[in-house]
Amino acid sequence: MGTTVLGLMSGTSADGVDGVLVRFSGRPRQPSWQLLNSGHHPYPPELRQALVAAGQGEALPAARWLELEEAITEAQAHCARAVDPQGQAQLVGCHGQTLWHRPPNGEQRGASWQVLNGPLLAELLGKPLVCDFRRADLARGGQGAPLVPITDGALLPRIGGWRALLNLGGIANLTLLPPEQGPDRGAPIRGWDCGPANTLLDLAVQRFSAGQLSHDHNGSWALAGQVNEALVQQWLQEPYLQQPPPKSTGRELFGRHDLDRRLAAMGSLDHAAALATLAAFSAAAVAADLGRGPRPLELLVSGGGCRNQALMGQLRQRCRGLWVRPLAELGIADLEREALAFALLAWWQLLGIPAGQPAVTGARRAGTLGVLIQP
Numbered sequence: 408m409g410t411t412v413l414g415l416m417s418g419t420s421a422d423g424v425d426g427v428l429v430r431f432s433g434r435p436r437q438p439s440w441q442l443l444n445s446g447h448h449p450y451p452p453e454l455r456q457a458l459v460a461a462g463q464g465e466a467l468p469a470a471r472w473l474e475l476e477e478a479i480t481e482a483q484a485h486c487a488r489a490v491d492p493q494g495q496a497q498l499v500g501c502h503g504q505t506l507w508h509r510p511p512n513g514e515q516r517g518a519s520w521q522v523l524n525g526p527l528l529a530e531l532l533g534k535p536l537v538c539d540f541r542r543a544d545l546a547r548g549g550q551g552a553p554l555v556p557i558t559d560g561a562l563l564p565r566i567g568g569w570r571a572l573l574n575l576g577g578i579a580n581l582t583l584l585p586p587e588q589g590p591d592r593g594a595p596i597r598g599w600d601c602g603p604a605n606t607l608l609d610l611a612v613q614r615f616s617a618g619q620l621s622h623d624h625n626g627s628w629a630l631a632g633q634v635n636e637a638l639v640q641q642w643l644q645e646p647y648l649q650q651p652p653p654k655s656t657g658r659e660l661f662g663r664h665d666l667d668r669r670l671a672a673m674g675s676l677d678h679a680a681a682l683a684t685l686a687a688f689s690a691a692a693v694a695a696d697l698g699r700g701p702r703p704l705e706l707l708v709s710g711g712g713c714r715n716q717a718l719m720g721q722l723r724q725r726c727r728g729l730w731v732r733p734l735a736e737l738g739i740a741d742l743e744r745e746a747l748a749f750a751l752l753a754w755w756q757l758l759g760i761p762a763g764q765p766a767v768t769g770a771r772r773a774g775t776l777g778v779l780i781q782p
Contacts, residue, residue: 575712
């Protein structure tokens with residue numbers, strides 16, 4: 408029979424909500440799955456602007472925080488109804504909107520804030536809801552992110568060598584799946600946040616266009632510029648980029664203040680060259696991380712950054728010898744992977760199956776993730 412689950416994801420880019428309707432059956436750790444529907448609900452421009460500002464540390468009165476939480480929850484419900492108009496879902500998994508992420512640093516425990524009114528969303532949809540996925544891993548001493556690598560291992564087949572998956576959202580994060588056979592077949596799944604993907608690029612485009620554009624459509628603006636390679640190589644020496652996994656990051660490190668610093672370092676570079684250099688930096692951080700671990704046979708790319716041809720071109724150039732191709736070729740479209748992951752995590756929570764991955768997040772132990780809310 409199986410279980411039909413609705414997965415909802417809104418990422419660091421804060422551009423809207425991705426939703427999938429999927430049916431899981433069979434062995435939970437290696438389930439059979441069928442994607443029934445998917446869709447994207449963009450945030451209204453004023454909501455996106457407010458979320459990006461809040462994610463950069465802008466102070467807000469308490470009443471405004473409540474309004475933002477309600478608006479985010481309503482947007483999740485809107486996407487859910489569009490993706491599942493007949494109400495087939497038996498369960499909903501919703502990530503919520505990250506506004507601040509603080510990884511553990513040895514002196515301070517980690518914390519992460521995914522804004523969502525879970526009881527309201529469960530009531531609006533009339534479905535059991537699993538949300539708040541990151542706090543349990545953080546409580547166990549982990550980074551709380553990334554959580555998608557363990558679901559990648561469950562949903563995608565292994566091949567004859569290491570297989571890498573890259574999400575180009577606001578932040579670029581990697582998954583490394585061990586091979587099906589050979590001496591590394593028993594190795595743990597690996598994964599971490601490499602650095603910025605679209606955060607700096609989108610903020611730069613908004614600034615250069617005086618707010619008229621939210622992103623560089625297809626990367627055409629960046630493609631017209633010349634990369635400042637000396638700056639890219641200099642930036643690769645920064646502490647986060649040199650830090651070994653487990654590690655996670657967000658706008659707190661690669662946000663507006665960071666963009667100001669990098670634009671100052673670029674001096675008189677024109678806007679196209681600045682965007683080309685930022686795209687090259689994002690790709691170079693990924694390539695550097697791939698060069699430090701087991702060499703994969705292929706790199707499967709998903710997320711909104713897939714549509715940025717400047718970013719994708721830099722990836723192919725800097726990952727020579729690696730087959731770089733869209734994850735969509737395996738049947739998971741650019742904006743479906745993370746929503747699919749949180750649908751699976753919700754199903755695992757309902758079944759009581761441990762989902763944390765200490766090898767990825769650094770948590771002391773594995774355990775269930777998410778909080779189940781009944782309508």
